[in-house]
Amino acid sequence: MQGVGPAVCLGNDIDTDVIIAGRYLRTKDRSVWAKHVFEDLDPSLAGRIRGAIIVAGRNMGCGSSREQAVVALREAGVIGVVAPSFARIFFRNAVNVGLPVIEAEVACIDGARVVFDLDSGWVEVDGERHPARPLSEKMVAILRAGGLVPYWRSSR
Amino acid sequence: MSTLSERILGAPSGAYVDREVDIAFAHDGTGVLAREALREMGVENLPHPERLRLVFDHIVPANTGTTATLQADLRGYARSSGIELSDAGGGICHQVMSEGVVRPGMIVVGADSHTCTLGAFGAFATGVGATDMAAIWASGGTWFRVPETIAVNLAGRLTGAAEPKDIALTYVSKLGMEGATYRALEFMGDGAAEISMDGRLTISNMAVETGAKAGIFYADATTVRYLTEYGLAASPQTPEDCRYEQTVEIDLADVVPLVAVPHRVDTVREVEGVAGTHLDQVFVGTCTNGRYEDLARFARIIRGRKVAVRTLVAPASRAVLARAIATGVLADIVDAGCMVAPPGCGPCLGAHAGVLGEGEVCLSTANRNFKNRMGVGGEIYLSSVATAAASAIAGVIAVPEGA
Structure with a gap:
């Protein structure tokens, strides 16, 4: 399973409050989260991450367990998220909603062409390949199915 | 020799295991999404409703018509599915679970990051997201990666105006916001024995602020006494001579208000x-x-x-x-x-x-x-x-x- 897109660089310790603020949680309308994603960090980000790959710093997605954070990124059109380390609930949530997460040490250059391969476990930035920490077989299967809900439905 | 996480999950650190859970709860925020995921999954009947809880705590009482409608739907679902509901006014999920629900040795999952709070009882308690919770409600279990463990050794006694929160801020500042990512913390030492259950809950609560998956105290006489008040029987847990990835030493006499x-x-x-x-x-x-x-x-x-x-x-x-x-x-x-x-x-x-x-x-x-x-x-x-x-x-x- 591969993905490709231009890099959008983010810093360390991006928390889920900054991905989607608490004031937008009380709805089931996923488009609301995509619209307000990163609003308190940089309101222009929502328009720039469609079709892109987020390359974040350490401890990506720390804080609250709110799944709206990963749904917001997916609904906003993010292809995948690369970071040297993730907060564990964010990581699990991302897999569960079908948003590829790639744990790898890469230097981010805004706009650089990023390619990742989940099966072989690597990520390329402007043609330079870096190893990614492999996902378990089950996690790859869930991502391939598009998330835990379709995975569940297809395995019944 | 095993850490408490290894003992409860029944496998060495690094292993992936599928386990039944003893308690699985969500709140009014994450519960709405879990309910939605169950709908999408086409799940009608839950195999173990007696293990499940819904606790309304995040926006109570409801602040808008939208919130009220979402909560009403979830309230109706609790009734029809047999999940025990702690409605608005009952309290915060982690506190409600600490009042005679969670016991030593349990595997507890909550759709809230601060589920690690309940490690204060010598349980393996960790937070998950809403879709994970839906799958847990539908199946009764989930997968875990057994974490490596960092020991936090508490020595001596608090003095002056310092309190358990200051211990929590001390270890969070020592480890940093990602110093324990994917790991479990075990709070040990002679100082741990001196801390009340309320104080232990405060200390375990902040484990996730270091990225930790769990923050665990070994059950002891204090735990047993506390649970007895709720009519629950429990036995103390004894630490084994095991390998910790790292040990953080905190002399409680040095802890000051922070x-x-x-x-x-x-x-x-x-x-x-x-x-x-x-x-x-x-x-x-x-x-x-x-x-x-x-x-x-x-x-x-x-x-x-x-x-x-x-x-x-x-x-x-x-x-x-x-x-x-x-x-x-x-x-x-x-x-x-x-x-x-x-x-x-x-x-x-x-x-x-x-x-x-x-x-x-x-x-x-x-x-x-x-x-x-x-x-x-x-x-x-x-x-x-x-x-x-x-x-x-x-x-x-x-x-x-x-x-």
Whole structure:
């Protein structure tokens, strides 16, 4: 399973409050989260991450367990998220909603062409390949199915 | 020889295991999404409703028609599926689960990051997301990666005005916001034995602020005594001579009142260093510091005095509120000029009551001070209850008496 897109660089310790603020949680309308994603960090980000790959710093997605954070990124059109380390609930949530997460040490250059391969476990930035920490077989299967809900439905 | 996580999950660190869970709970926020995922999964019947709980705590009572409608749907689902519901006013999920539900050795999952709180009982308790929770409700279990463990050795006793929250801020600052990512923390040492259950819950609560998956105390005589009051039998757990990835040493005699300054929980200063900082609001409560001992400590300090700044107190549960009424603690709090919010998460996440305005500064006993969390442009300092009480009286950040 591969993905490709231009890099959008983010810093360390991006928390889920900054991905989607608490004031937008009380709805089931996923488009609301995509619209307000990163609003308190940089309101222009929502328009720039469609079709892109987020390359974040350490401890990506720390804080609250709110799944709206990963749904917001997916609904906003993010292809995948690369970071040297993730907060564990964010990581699990991302897999569960079908948003590829790639744990790898890469230097981010805004706009650089990023390619990742989940099966072989690597990520390329402007043609330079870096190893990614492999996902378990089950996690790859869930991502391939598009998330835990379709995975569940297809395995019944 | 095993860590407590390895013992409870029944496999060595690094292994992936599928396990049945003993308790699986969600709140009004994550429960809505879990319910939605169950609908999409086409799941009608839940195999083990007796293991499941729904606890309304995040936005209670409902603040808008939209929230009320979402909660009404979830309330109806609890009724039809047989899931036990703790409705608005019952309290914060982690506190409700600590009042005679969670026992040593259990595997507990909650759709809230602070589920690690319940490690205070010697349970393996960890947070998951809403879709994970839906799959757990549908199947009765889930997969875990057995974590490596960092020992936090607590030696000696607290002195002066320092309290368990200051121990929590100490280890968070030592480890940093990702110092324990994917790991479990085990709180050990002769100092751990001296800490009450309320204090242990405060300390375990903040494990996730270091990225940890769990924050565990071994069950001992204190745990057994506490659970006996709820009519539950439990046995102490004995640490084995096992390998820890790292050991953090904390001499409790060295712990002093601390404050985490905006906007990072691991940026910690001695209260003295930020004394005099202007405040617009003081907030006492949350799953970190809204328990009876916290309210009683707060009341002892403010009794017979008046707060000089807007001060909001939210008991962690109805049981905490009832006890505070019975003992006169609540009267002291009200007489001092504080507002009392319904049991629940209150202003902590900025979604409901007690939201901060642009440029406003709050001293809170909660666990997170992320930028904008309590309101856009607001600043959050995190402290113990004693520091919050001294500061409420002074109207600015102040060192608690006896420090």
